[in-house]
Amino acid sequence: MNTTLTERILGGDVRSAGRLMRWVDDDLPEARHELAALYPHTGRAYLVGVTGNPGSGKSTLVNALVAHLRASGKTVGVVAVDPTSPFSGGAILGDRVRMQQHSLDRGVFIRSVATRGNLGGISRSTPAMVQVLDAMGFDVVIIETVGVGQDEVDIVRLADTNIVVTVPGLGDDVQAEKAGLMEIADIFVINKSDQTGADRLLRELRTMLHLRPRDAATEWTPPVLKTIAVRDEGIDTLLTNIEAHTSWLSAHGARHQRDRTRAQQFVRLIVTEALSHRLNHALASSDWQSTLDALLARTQNPHDAADALLNAILEPR
Amino acid sequence: MSQEPKPRTYRVLIGKPGLDGHDRGAKVIARALRDAGFEVIYSGLHQTPEMLVRIALQEDVDCIGLSILSGAHNTLMPEIVRLLEAEGAGDIFVFGGGIIPENDIGPLKEAGVRAIFTPGTPTTEVIEYLREACANRYQ
Structure with a gap:
């Protein structure tokens, strides 16, 4: 082979990118040189984190988001994290089942990752995998965390915009408060909002957000949105809110700060x-x-x- | 593949190509492989050969397991082998399971399908076969 793995990845070769992601995941020494060579090409993609309770419809929501981003001409990478079995070390990675419609689209690259014992909702390898997709030139990279819901904070330091997905009927507002999800959300999504209790949950979340002292001049106020991802309802509004958050970050110099945090964290x-x-x-x-x-x-x-x-x-x- | 570093975990794509909607067998094998320490990517139902090959490349799997109960195995399985070769990924091996008549097994293997597991095969036999076949890719 005349070209290096890095050159092939920068040229858009899917298999080479898939291979490097595996080296990264396996923590093989071979990955280091390639990641170093790719690093100057990173920093362009917009990173969106999607986290929330198990079964809240994260994969379905990501699928709908990808469709809307593609319709607006953006290319999209997805890193979808599922849990590793603590008993066998194996995993069933099934997030793709909800994202089938994008399999043949060359503007979409989906990678399933197992947590391999890492806590915090993402795998140890997730930040480097995001870098590979970023270097390949994907405009937006979506990171879907494992559905844990409590204490899932690694994603905060990785993404530019963090979406927290919840559904009606999981318990009262105290649950949401203690879950630590209130602090990390840039945008709240109440998915499956045709179910009973959606409006009550909406009111509770908005009230809780208002209870927190917040300086509107320097702090972003997270919107609370309703979606029904499986029917593609509310996704346009979600996208508009992501864009609003992006503009807000840029206007307040916060995007730069997130870049610094991300680099330090890495x-x-x-x-x-x-x-x-x-x-x-x-x-x-x-x-x-x-x-x-x-x-x-x-x-x-x-x-x-x-x-x-x-x-x-x-x-x- | 001999120049490739050996991975820590083998990755398997379990795919359901074609029109039948019976994925019990696929899920049983996915579960058994997970319990044996494999990372299993499950495609979901109704995949075309092109979709499965695309997934295999993105996920960098060692092999693709196909579950077919619709009778379309003679078309779908060799087509996936052919598409993998066309993508320069002929080293990703294909195996299959489902309702496959005895007489079809020979021709499928000639078409490049590495192994066929018919109903009643103990999952331990599949696991043992895959462990060895995956390890052989890095010899």
Whole structure:
């Protein structure tokens, strides 16, 4: 092969992109060089996060969003995250079932990803996968998180606009408040809004948003919208609100701030993983076994042992 | 494929090409593969061969498993093999299951379908076969 993987990806080769995403997912050393070569070509795509309760219709909503974005001439990448089985390490990735209509569209690239034990709603590899799609030139990249609903905050630092999807009938407003979803939403979507309780939920969410002290001059007020994704209802309004949020971010210099946060978060992730790697290595050494013996004999204390371990893993290699 | 680094997890696309709407078998095998540690991408019903090949490339799978109960296997399975080769992805192997008459199995294999599992095959046999066949891609 005369061309590098990176060159083929930049040329739009789907298989090469699929391959690199797998290297990234498997954390193979081969991925590093390619990601580094792609990095200068990233930073152009607009990133939309879609998160929310399991069964709230995230995949169906993403499918409808993709259709509307395509109709307006934009190309779209999708990273759809589903859970890995904690028992076998395997996964069934079924988000594509709701997105079949886009399979043959060359302006759409959908990738299913398993969490592989990562918490926070996305996989460890998701940010790098988004970079691959970004470098390929997709105008918008949608990240659909695993449907956990509580504490799912990794997506906040990754996306430009975060959509939180909920449905009527999941419990009272206290549930929504404690779920931590109130803080992360740039846009609230009440999907399946033909179901009983949609209007009450709408009122509750709006009331809760108004209760929070908010400086309208410097803070975005998240709209609460109703959709029925399966019937394509409310999607136009959702798109208009995404655009409004995009303009707001730009006007307030917040888009730049999200870029900075994202870059920092990416480096933090790499460093955290490298440290965790070294720590595991150090904990497998015979030195550590003797320290452990000393700890059990109470001739060593945990804090000094930790200092020694820190020094060992921070030694330059 | 020998120059390719070995992946940590094998990825399998389970596809339902054609018109039949019976996906119990596909779901049983998807579940069994997940429980054996595979990552399974499930396509959903009524896929065309073109759609499945496109998914296989985007998802970078090791193989495609096709469940067909409509009787259209003699057309659909070889067509998917042919399209994969046309995309330069002939190394992604195809296997199948469903209602496949004994007499059709020989010609399907000649057309490039690697294995056919007929009703009653224990899932353990499929898993064992796939583990080996996937590993062989990286020898």
